[in-house]
Amino acid sequence: MAVLQAGGTGIWGAGIGLRNIVLAAIGALAALALVLFAMLAERANDWRTRGEPRRLPRDLPAAATPPRPIGNPARFFDPDDYPVEALRQNWEGLSRVALLVDEEGQPTACEVVESSGHSILDRTTCRLAVQHARFTPARDRQGRAIIGVYRTFNVRWQMPTDT
Template sequence: MAFTDSNNTSARAPAVIGVAAIHAVLGLALVTGLAGGVYEKIVEERIIGHNFKKPPPPKPPEPKPVNDPQASTAPKVFTPAPPFQLDPQPPVVDTTDVMPDPMPLPMPNAGPIPSPSPGLGTGPAPAAVFDPVAPKPRNDPGRWITDSDYRSSWINREWAGTAGFRLSIGANGRVQECTVVDSTGHPALDAATCKLVRRRARFEAALNDKGEKVPGTFSSAVRWQIPE
């Protein structure tokens, strides 16, 4: 029996080796297949990132034109530019009637003109001209009528006023005539005015344009005021 078992073991050795080889091949194929399957799965699940630019914001909508019925219907007025600039200043026109003196005509050369010699004529010499002078007082007009000339009756009646007068002065400087041109309202005061002035006034006679004494006139006024 021991011999028989020994023979069987030797006969089964190649079969065992073949089975082991098959198992080894299968195991290697299994390991390789599993490894390849896991690698492919990892590759498929990997996420690849990309950089994308942010899109620009949208443009605002353009405003729609508003239709103005009045503007569309109103006619356009065209003003042409002036062809030239006008001068606002009017031209100066000489309206004078005075004509200039004509220029002297050239005379032929006749030698030097002799100087005039003093003549022996008998014509009158030109008279001297004076400015006319009106007559003027020689004494103080304020002393012609004073408060002492006021009569008591005039004071009691409260007569007062201003008397304007005009005097005619002779060539001798004396008063020839007196006229009241502005009355005080009281004939007695007016009459006293001329009476006193003619008596007391003294004048220098008037002079004409030849310097000669001539008659003239003088005007003034006196105020009759009740003394205090």
Template sequence: MSAWLSIVLAGAAVSPATPVEPNTWFNSKDNPKTAMRVAERGHVTYTIDVAADGTPLRCTPDEKSDLDHDVCALVMKRARFLPAKDDQGRAVAGTYEAVASFLMPGKQRSRPDRSKLAVAVNSLPEGVTGPAFARVAFLVDGTGTVSQCTPLAAERRRFQQTVPALGPAACESLTRDYHPSPVTDATGAAVASVQSATVRFEFR
């Protein structure tokens, strides 16, 4: 086994904010015109900042068009979360990344790659082909410093090969090389948060 897969992570696990019934936040029946515009483009991606009590604070779209802001406004009316937890089990602020998408017959669009970091490697676990991905959660303090990185369970994604065994290597690279922005509360003050990210592994 490669040495970088033998990393031991210190500290207790952190957990990200968990969405409650996200499939009900935005649907074509409630918002047919906006849904059609999303389908014509393919996807709208956004990030929600979540308060320590699970309340959504703000939705920030990756792009800045009227469509993106419309989707965020609709999502914020229904978005609900179970709070993120730090390594002591305390509720803290968090972030949640999502993609709004609808399929149109005859149109196939690839999902956006929202990896926060790309890591070049000489080898991958047996049976895994590149690119491969790992999901992790981590604590971010008010200055943007990353700590307490925790690998997350694999998600069922047809468009992405998620490999839990890569979690420790993803944590090592992300803790060293990734510099996230801290979450700000309703008053604009930077606060500790649990954020999550996807790390992409590619052959050199």
């Protein structure tokens, strides 16, 4: 009479090894998923806060030529962009901002240099400038595109007149 024995070389022994491999693979995939989720959450936060006023870096290399706007900056703003709350409150003012411009001429950050007196107007200025403005990038002495700051971007918020 033959007796079946479960041992390291039998079917159950191979199953334990396979089970350990599968569990290790699942653990590795779970760790990878957590890392990817953290990266996506960080990227989402960057996109969510893009255009929100903040302090620009002060330690950038000096540019031989600063960034220059492409086109008429007045076209970056439309009367429909006037914040509804500001319209209700009859708020007006001049927002002066500085923009951080990357090597491709895209604004990536905004700092309020002089407030309009209404944070909603200042935030809207930054958001729209970062979304719509385009620049020729700053250049170093060798002519290479570098990160630069466009110092004075002014937007005068005036209540629309009925005509």
